[in-house]
Amino acid sequence: MQNNHINYIEFQGKDLVLIKQFYSTAFGWSFTDYGSDYIAFSTSGLDGGFYKSDQELKNGALVVLYHENLSIAKTNVIQAGGQLSKDIFSFPGGKRFHFLDPSGNELAIWSDQ
Structure with missing residues:
Protein backbone atom coordinates (compact mmCIF):
# COMPACT_ATOMS: atom_id res chain seq x y z
CA MET A 1 0.00 0.00 0.00
CA GLN A 2 1.19 3.48 -0.83
CA ASN A 3 0.33 6.74 0.89
CA ASN A 4 -2.19 8.93 -0.91
CA HIS A 5 -3.25 6.22 -3.40
CA ILE A 6 -6.84 5.09 -3.86
CA ASN A 7 -7.01 1.85 -1.96
CA TYR A 8 -10.68 1.02 -1.44
CA ILE A 9 -14.13 2.04 -2.60
CA GLU A 10 -17.31 1.92 -0.56
CA PHE A 11 -20.98 1.92 -1.52
CA GLN A 12 -24.27 2.15 0.37
CA GLY A 13 -26.70 -0.73 0.31
CA LYS A 14 -30.23 -1.13 1.64
CA ASP A 15 -30.28 -4.95 1.37
CA LEU A 16 -26.81 -6.48 1.73
CA VAL A 17 -28.03 -10.01 0.99
CA LEU A 18 -29.45 -8.83 -2.34
CA ILE A 19 -26.26 -6.83 -3.05
CA LYS A 20 -24.07 -9.92 -2.47
CA GLN A 21 -26.34 -12.01 -4.67
CA PHE A 22 -26.28 -9.47 -7.49
CA TYR A 23 -22.52 -8.81 -7.59
CA SER A 24 -21.62 -12.47 -7.07
CA THR A 25 -23.86 -13.57 -9.91
CA ALA A 26 -23.21 -10.70 -12.31
CA PHE A 27 -19.45 -10.30 -11.81
CA GLY A 28 -18.15 -13.18 -9.69
CA TRP A 29 -17.09 -10.98 -6.77
CA SER A 30 -16.27 -12.61 -3.42
CA PHE A 31 -17.58 -11.23 -0.13
CA THR A 32 -16.61 -11.21 3.55
CA ASP A 33 -19.26 -10.35 6.14
CA TYR A 34 -18.38 -8.02 9.01
CA GLY A 35 -21.52 -8.25 11.09
CA SER A 36 -24.96 -7.52 9.69
CA ASP A 37 -24.19 -3.96 8.55
CA TYR A 38 -21.05 -4.33 6.42
CA ILE A 39 -19.76 -6.59 3.66
CA ALA A 40 -16.37 -6.30 1.97
CA PHE A 41 -15.79 -7.43 -1.61
CA SER A 42 -12.73 -8.64 -3.45
CA THR A 43 -11.88 -10.14 -6.84
CA SER A 44 -13.23 -6.98 -8.47
CA GLY A 45 -9.96 -5.31 -9.45
CA LEU A 46 -10.10 -2.95 -6.45
CA ASP A 47 -11.25 -4.03 -3.00
CA GLY A 48 -14.25 -2.34 -1.45
CA GLY A 49 -17.37 -2.76 0.57
CA LYS A 74 -5.75 14.96 8.25
CA THR A 75 -3.47 17.99 8.61
CA ASN A 76 -2.71 17.93 4.87
CA VAL A 77 -6.43 17.78 3.99
CA ILE A 78 -7.32 20.68 6.29
CA GLN A 79 -4.37 22.83 5.17
CA ALA A 80 -5.35 22.24 1.54
CA GLY A 81 -8.86 23.55 2.20
CA GLY A 82 -10.75 20.32 2.87
CA GLN A 83 -13.37 20.02 5.60
CA LEU A 84 -13.78 17.08 7.95
CA SER A 85 -17.15 15.37 7.66
CA LYS A 86 -16.27 12.56 10.14
CA ASP A 87 -13.27 12.82 12.45
CA ILE A 88 -10.94 9.85 12.98
CA PHE A 89 -12.82 6.75 14.15
CA SER A 90 -12.02 3.05 14.56
CA PHE A 91 -13.49 0.22 12.49
CA PRO A 92 -12.56 -3.47 12.12
CA GLY A 93 -9.13 -3.35 10.49
CA GLY A 94 -8.00 0.16 11.35
CA LYS A 95 -9.04 3.79 11.64
CA ARG A 96 -10.20 6.41 9.18
CA PHE A 97 -11.70 9.85 8.70
CA HIS A 98 -13.95 11.38 6.05
CA PHE A 99 -13.56 14.77 4.41
CA LEU A 100 -15.17 17.01 1.83
CA ASP A 101 -13.10 18.46 -1.01
CA PRO A 102 -13.71 22.06 -2.14
CA SER A 103 -16.53 20.89 -4.44
CA GLY A 104 -18.27 18.91 -1.69
CA ASN A 105 -17.19 15.43 -2.79
CA GLU A 106 -16.82 13.15 0.24
CA LEU A 107 -13.76 10.88 0.40
CA ALA A 108 -12.08 8.98 3.22
CA ILE A 109 -8.54 8.15 4.28
CA TRP A 110 -7.78 5.01 6.30
CA SER A 111 -4.81 3.46 8.06
CA ASP A 112 -4.12 0.06 9.54
CA GLN A 113 -1.72 1.67 12.05
Whole structure:
Protein backbone atom coordinates (compact mmCIF):
# COMPACT_ATOMS: atom_id res chain seq x y z
CA MET A 1 0.00 0.00 0.00
CA GLN A 2 1.19 3.48 -0.83
CA ASN A 3 0.33 6.74 0.89
CA ASN A 4 -2.19 8.93 -0.91
CA HIS A 5 -3.25 6.22 -3.40
CA ILE A 6 -6.84 5.09 -3.86
CA ASN A 7 -7.01 1.85 -1.96
CA TYR A 8 -10.68 1.02 -1.44
CA ILE A 9 -14.13 2.04 -2.60
CA GLU A 10 -17.31 1.92 -0.56
CA PHE A 11 -20.98 1.92 -1.52
CA GLN A 12 -24.27 2.15 0.37
CA GLY A 13 -26.70 -0.73 0.31
CA LYS A 14 -30.23 -1.13 1.64
CA ASP A 15 -30.28 -4.95 1.37
CA LEU A 16 -26.81 -6.48 1.73
CA VAL A 17 -28.03 -10.01 0.99
CA LEU A 18 -29.45 -8.83 -2.34
CA ILE A 19 -26.26 -6.83 -3.05
CA LYS A 20 -24.07 -9.92 -2.47
CA GLN A 21 -26.34 -12.01 -4.67
CA PHE A 22 -26.28 -9.47 -7.49
CA TYR A 23 -22.52 -8.81 -7.59
CA SER A 24 -21.62 -12.47 -7.07
CA THR A 25 -23.86 -13.57 -9.91
CA ALA A 26 -23.21 -10.70 -12.31
CA PHE A 27 -19.45 -10.30 -11.81
CA GLY A 28 -18.15 -13.18 -9.69
CA TRP A 29 -17.09 -10.98 -6.77
CA SER A 30 -16.27 -12.61 -3.42
CA PHE A 31 -17.58 -11.23 -0.13
CA THR A 32 -16.61 -11.21 3.55
CA ASP A 33 -19.26 -10.35 6.14
CA TYR A 34 -18.38 -8.02 9.01
CA GLY A 35 -21.52 -8.25 11.09
CA SER A 36 -24.96 -7.52 9.69
CA ASP A 37 -24.19 -3.96 8.55
CA TYR A 38 -21.05 -4.33 6.42
CA ILE A 39 -19.76 -6.59 3.66
CA ALA A 40 -16.37 -6.30 1.97
CA PHE A 41 -15.79 -7.43 -1.61
CA SER A 42 -12.73 -8.64 -3.45
CA THR A 43 -11.88 -10.14 -6.84
CA SER A 44 -13.23 -6.98 -8.47
CA GLY A 45 -9.96 -5.31 -9.45
CA LEU A 46 -10.10 -2.95 -6.45
CA ASP A 47 -11.25 -4.03 -3.00
CA GLY A 48 -14.25 -2.34 -1.45
CA GLY A 49 -17.37 -2.76 0.57
CA PHE A 50 -21.04 -2.03 1.08
CA TYR A 51 -22.45 -0.60 4.30
CA LYS A 52 -26.09 -0.95 5.27
CA SER A 53 -27.97 2.31 5.03
CA ASP A 54 -31.61 3.25 4.73
CA GLN A 55 -30.70 6.79 3.72
CA GLU A 56 -31.44 8.04 0.24
CA LEU A 57 -28.44 7.56 -2.03
CA LYS A 58 -26.71 10.92 -2.45
CA ASN A 59 -23.41 9.96 -4.05
CA GLY A 60 -22.90 6.46 -5.31
CA ALA A 61 -19.46 5.70 -3.93
CA LEU A 62 -17.05 6.60 -1.18
CA VAL A 63 -13.48 6.59 -2.51
CA VAL A 64 -11.04 5.59 0.23
CA LEU A 65 -7.35 6.49 0.13
CA TYR A 66 -4.65 4.96 2.31
CA HIS A 67 -2.11 6.77 4.48
CA GLU A 68 0.08 5.21 7.14
CA ASN A 69 -0.27 8.29 9.40
CA LEU A 70 -3.81 9.65 9.73
CA SER A 71 -2.69 12.70 11.71
CA ILE A 72 -0.43 13.84 8.87
CA ALA A 73 -3.09 13.08 6.26
CA LYS A 74 -5.75 14.96 8.25
CA THR A 75 -3.47 17.99 8.61
CA ASN A 76 -2.71 17.93 4.87
CA VAL A 77 -6.43 17.78 3.99
CA ILE A 78 -7.32 20.68 6.29
CA GLN A 79 -4.37 22.83 5.17
CA ALA A 80 -5.35 22.24 1.54
CA GLY A 81 -8.86 23.55 2.20
CA GLY A 82 -10.75 20.32 2.87
CA GLN A 83 -13.37 20.02 5.60
CA LEU A 84 -13.78 17.08 7.95
CA SER A 85 -17.15 15.37 7.66
CA LYS A 86 -16.27 12.56 10.14
CA ASP A 87 -13.27 12.82 12.45
CA ILE A 88 -10.94 9.85 12.98
CA PHE A 89 -12.82 6.75 14.15
CA SER A 90 -12.02 3.05 14.56
CA PHE A 91 -13.49 0.22 12.49
CA PRO A 92 -12.56 -3.47 12.12
CA GLY A 93 -9.13 -3.35 10.49
CA GLY A 94 -8.00 0.16 11.35
CA LYS A 95 -9.04 3.79 11.64
CA ARG A 96 -10.20 6.41 9.18
CA PHE A 97 -11.70 9.85 8.70
CA HIS A 98 -13.95 11.38 6.05
CA PHE A 99 -13.56 14.77 4.41
CA LEU A 100 -15.17 17.01 1.83
CA ASP A 101 -13.10 18.46 -1.01
CA PRO A 102 -13.71 22.06 -2.14
CA SER A 103 -16.53 20.89 -4.44
CA GLY A 104 -18.27 18.91 -1.69
CA ASN A 105 -17.19 15.43 -2.79
CA GLU A 106 -16.82 13.15 0.24
CA LEU A 107 -13.76 10.88 0.40
CA ALA A 108 -12.08 8.98 3.22
CA ILE A 109 -8.54 8.15 4.28
CA TRP A 110 -7.78 5.01 6.30
CA SER A 111 -4.81 3.46 8.06
CA ASP A 112 -4.12 0.06 9.54
CA GLN A 113 -1.72 1.67 12.05
